[in-house]
Amino acid sequence: MKEKIIEILLVEDNDGDVELVLEAFKRSKIKNNITNVGNGIEAISYLRKEGKYKDLNRPDLVILDLNLPIKDGRWVLTQIKSNEDLNDIPVIIMTSSNSQKDILNSYKLNANCYITKPLDLEEFWKIMSSIEAFWLSTVKLPSYSQQ
Amino acid sequence: MWELISKLFDTSDFPARWHCGHWTSLHGWIHIISDFAIWGAYAAIPIILYYFISKKRDVPFSFIFILFGGFILSCGTGHLVEAIIFWHPWYRFSALIKFATAVISWATIFALIPVIPKALELKSPLELEKIVKERTSELERINENLAIEVVQRKEAEEEQVQLAALVNSSYDAIIRKDLNSVIQSWNYGAEKIFGYTAKEIIGKSITVLIPPDLLNEEVDIMRKVKSGGPIETFESKRLRKDGSTFDASITISPINDTNGNIIGASKIARDITKQKQMKKDLSEAMEKVKQSNQELEMFAYVASHDLQEPLRMVASFTKLLEEKYKDKLDEKANKYIAFSVNGAKRMQELINSLLDYSRIQRADTEPEELDCNEIVNEVILNMSNIKETGVKINYLELPKVYSNKIQLSQVFQNLISNAIKYRSSRPLVIDISAKKEKDKWLFAIKDNGIGFDQEHAERIFELFERLHSTKSYEGTGMGLAICKKIIEKQGGGIWAESEADKGSTFYFTLPA
Known part of the structure; x- marks a missing residue:
């Protein structure tokens, strides 16, 4: 079986954070392809394969920031999890907010997990490693069967 | 014949x-x-x-x-x-x-x-003389009694005069009315407050002084007076001669005659408009201060919180730069990058501490009973580098107190980490003890570290005050300020005693 490249959709508008995530996943042993969109509308378009995203692959994993321009991450999360075709995709919320409200709300909207962006770079590397170890290696993604 | x-x-x-x-x-x-x-x-x-x-x-x-x-x-x-x-x-x-x-x-x-x-x-002259003597001495006795009575009457009169003067010189309105609410006496204070002279108002009904919509107050009052009950001081509005109303504090008492029958009532009225205004102003000012305080705290919170984002960028990328390009850059560049990384890191710590400091006032979780032994134990467990320092921490039979868990933990953590940070070359021993004093617990955290001059003992609790440069010892200068704010919020006090090169003891009290 050829090695599958894990498709990850990163919904993040902060270029710095995008850079860091890309750098982190570059260090991963598991092959992956990250696409970045900067706002909620673009994210949903991508997922629905609308317009310019028509021919692109369905992501295996979504990393979603809550604070986005135009439409925020909460809206995107709701859209994904209420859509029959999309709600099986695991969504990792990765955001700077530490508030109990945001955390609880996200899980209520069926986010798969919630991560607060750490202040320290070392911490960040550790978290990205664990995401990689868990979501890209340990767990079976829904798209597993579609290999 | x-x-x-x-x-x-x-x-x-x-x-x-x-x-x-x-x-x-x-x-x-x-x-x-x-x-x-x-x-x-x-x-x-x-x-x-x-x-x-x-x-x-x-x-x-x-x-x-x-x-x-x-x-x-x-x-x-x-x-x-x-x-x-x-x-x-x-x-x-x-x-x-x-x-x-x-x-x-x-x-x-x-x-x-x-x-x-x-x-x-008929009495003989001797008998008459005897009788006269008796009568005379009786008269003398009666005279004496009369003299005493006169003196008493005089004193009573004088007292009356003084009372009258008291009543008259009072700036409060002191008014006497009969059981039909007719005004019978009117003092100087009443003239000043209400505007009527005694001549104008005596004989009129007291209802003249009551605003029309409050007239039933008089009915109530007279009812209470007639039943002999005490009437508590109350606030209401009264009417002046010129038609203006003012806020008044009113006390009414029944007046009895010598047989104990109620024959009228006395009314003491005080113009409290100014007082009320002052109270209102005061509470308004306090509201403003409270609001201002809340805004400041919100500001501190938001500032520290929002500052973290861009700071994260600076800190992360300077570090990434250091990681990725250390070998590709010259020494100077590496040095500059190191300074930036260090600066960013200190700024992060500072902002974290500021955030903690601003959170102290906002945190209002219900105080619960806490076992200090458990708290200290947890704090020590959470401090990852303790084993490396080889420090010995002694604590025995610390009491239970009513406090906020997070904040109390923070106090112990700050004090213990300070003791560790400012240790000397000799093996560090920290003794934590507590003593009951009247209605509070006195905690002591004693170390044998580098200590400091007692003259600095107050300064170190101030925000950002440090006795050493960041080069020698890292830190934000906020740890003790945070401890002080927490302890004082809970009604206690915190201070330190120390001697350079010998060690320090930090004391704090908590209500028992």
């Missing part, structure tokens, strides 16, 4: 006494002179008696005197006639006189008899 009277001075039937028997001159003249003498005396005596009665007008039983005078006079006249009979034998006249004398004499006896007992009661 008739013969007797018609021939009263008829001498035809009788001889003159000279010619009746053998009278010697001597014998005869002794009779005559004695009878004359007797008549004279018996005539003089009534005159004297009459003189006596007329002079002493209040003689008791004066009619007795008259009777006495009467029979003496009559008897005297009889003797005169006896003398005259020696020449003119008026034996019939003599009989009449004698008869009259007898009658008056017996009348006197009969008059005297009932009088005797009364006369016996």
